[in-house]
């Protein structure tokens with residue numbers, strides 16, 4: 001077995017931009033870990049890194065070019081899709097001008113070669129592009145007002161800090177290389193303060209966690225400033241020599257008492273005092289702003305007072321101090337390669353108002369959308385409007401990895417390589433190092449890097465000669481500013497290079513502002529912030545997930561519903577309880593979620609993790625409004641006011657009986673939950689006793705059970721279970737028997753089960769019988785998609801049962817018996833994790849049982865199956881979700 005280790009850099013949307021070591025065995029990536037030689041990563045990358053291997057090889061990943069025709073996807077050749085895209089680009093430009101095309105360049109990857117994506121569109125004549133930010137725009141904008149240019153302390157400078165304030169930053173989940181730096185300060189006896197309305201995982205790092213009201217951070221900073229001034233502990237030299245506007249800022253402070261400010265911030269005076277004391281007594285103090293503090297319309301009213309606090313406490317321009325927000329990830333490149341100078345200025349749309357901008361565009365309207373490295377239909381605010389806007393475009397191209405909310409709307413899916421399959425250079429927004437992206441494995445399937453995609457497209461345009469050059473030739477030119485700093489492409493490929501950036505910005509106390517000095521905020525109108533709507537009393541804080549980067553997930557990885565957390569007493573006040581399906585509504589939308597209660601959190605917030613897809617029942621941006629921040633054109637995600645309420649007066653209670661890991665519930669039960677059902681799952685093979693009666697339940701779902709149960713099998717709980725199935729039906733309560741549960745249902749009603757001569761595995765397309773076409777659960781007139789089956793047995797119908805679906809060879813796929821009992825021979829819950837689990841069993845298990853399958857299904861069968869799997873799953877899941885909804889309606893209507 002060949003085994004090699006290759007150094008590379010992570011390019012995901014994460015401030016760490018870690019150096020990584022990838023281990024490749026026989027051409028396959030088997031391990032991904034932090035590079036011990038990287039000065040910041042120091043061998044420790046986040047837990048999401050190891051998981052990324054599964055993402056690279058995920059069965060849901062689209063690895064062939066796809067075209068949508070008649071609403072259905074089909075595989076296509078690269079030439080076919082490039083020809084089509086080039087034609088559509090040319091036609092649109094000829095008929096409506098280049099601005100009728102929107103190029104949406106997401107932040108999923110921000111590497112050197114990504115400059116060329118926009119360069120391509122600029123060579124084409126310039127198209128509509130985006131401005132503003134879905135993330136830190138407000139923070140950057142506010143800091144530019146105070147400091148002239150946002151420049152952060154090098155993270156290695158925190159080694160000089162005696163104390164540190166993590167202000168809305170959660171490094172444990174989103175900035176892992178910061179954690180050891182924070183711990184070192186603590187070990188030295190320094191103080192760590194975590195300020196965040198949410199008690200994040202990083203709160204445990206702190207000596208004190210201060211939880212201000214959302215958007216109230218500025219008041220806290222002002223309160224601490226007043227306390228420092230009252231103690232006469234301000235840095236008078238800085239104030240009077242290196243700053244302007246202090247008197248005006250002091251006048252703002254004088255409009256409030258400390259108590260008033262703390263009350264407005266929603267914190268105690270003790271909290272503000274602790275903060276002020278730390279800043280004065282444990283200098284230098286590093287203040288690190290997180291991305292949460294930016295997510296407000298008036299974010300500048302928080303960030304500017306925090307900057308001011310740093311300034312008047314004497315922490316600006318000193319080693320170990322500073323108020324650091326982030327780094328410019330495109331700084332090391334020659335920006336002319338965006339190509340913006342090639343055309344007169346072209347139209348741009350505001351990121352925070354994406355849907356509105358597209359819908360409102362005239363002269364020309366948007367006819368074509370091209371998306372790379374982003375999932376705006378999920379991640380942009382007011383996502384229903386974004387969906388509507390994207391749906392209105394005549395033609396849409398999506399380059400990415402998975403069939404997410406945005407990709408689902410596209411006409412062409414371009415399967416892109418991950419950073420592990422390409423060569424590039426990357427800088428980050430969390431530090432000053434540049435690293436090489438070194439190809440670790442060959443592209444999976446037919447995936448292409450966006451670099452190669454745009455080269456192939458350029459071939460179809462007259463400017464091909466200006467665009468088509470090898471990767472290294474482009475990197476040499478784009479990164480010329482880096483080489484001027486004394487490194488080379490070869491050297492960066494060997495190890496990370498620290499750019500020429502200050503360890504301690506503004507150390508000479510000069511600032512690139514108009515005055516050349518630090519500029520205090522001189523205007524403050526808190527009344528602007530007070531917009532309360534009593535119908536929506538809680539702020540929804542959609543925080544960064546701990547286990548995912550933004551919307552990087554698969555369908556199978558989604559829980560049935562997003563989880564929202566609120567204070568226990570607020571839950572009670574709203575008539576909802578822990579575990580309930582609740583409605584989360586705002587002025588622009590409504591989403592269902594599973595409620596968690598927490599008695600230790602703030603009472604004015606509801607907390608959820610962002611990034612879940614709407615098509616998987618999540619999509620919290622259906623609730624957020626599309627307004628820009630007043631400074632910096634950021635997106636005020638956290639200015640989303642919501643109400644929480646019950647969805648159902650009474651949820652259907654469904655008993656789910658399953659056996660063994662071979663019969664997981666998958667999509668079937670997720671959909672039941674999304675529709676509001678309360679599920680109680682029992683594993684009788686694991687010792688769970690079955691109930692005597694089903695009087696506490698409204699329906700019964702039986703998965704699995706032993707194979708080859710055959711007629712007359714009397715394994716322990718099977719007879720009582722079949723009795724429950726009969727009694728449930730007799731009481732008019734619906735039953736679903738799935739796979740072996742289908743066989744049990746047949747047996748329970750007097751049918752019989754028999755072993756098949758040949759085992760069945762894979763997707764096949766059943767058809768509805770005449771009775772099936774008019775059935776309330778599986779009925780319909782269109783074709784049934786291919787559905788997943790895996791079994792060694794079949795069954796004879798019980799007397800009086802109706803066959804609803806059958807396979808091509810006449811095999812029974814679905815029947816109805818009694819009043820409302822359905823047997824499904826296929827697995828209506830099969831998702832990618834279930835199918836892959838079964839495939840792995842075949843590949844690894846040498847037992848006689850699986851051996852029978854292996855004799856029938858060889859490697860070529862599985863390879864062909866894997867090629868088609870993403871689309872097979874998408875079609876079958878959509879069909880089965882609809883079917884589950886109909887089955888549940890029969891429960892509710894009983």
Ligand code: SF4
Nearest residue numbers: 010014016017018046
């Ligand atoms: S996601 Fe972030 S922390 Fe994790 S490996 Fe990538 S850069 Fe590092």
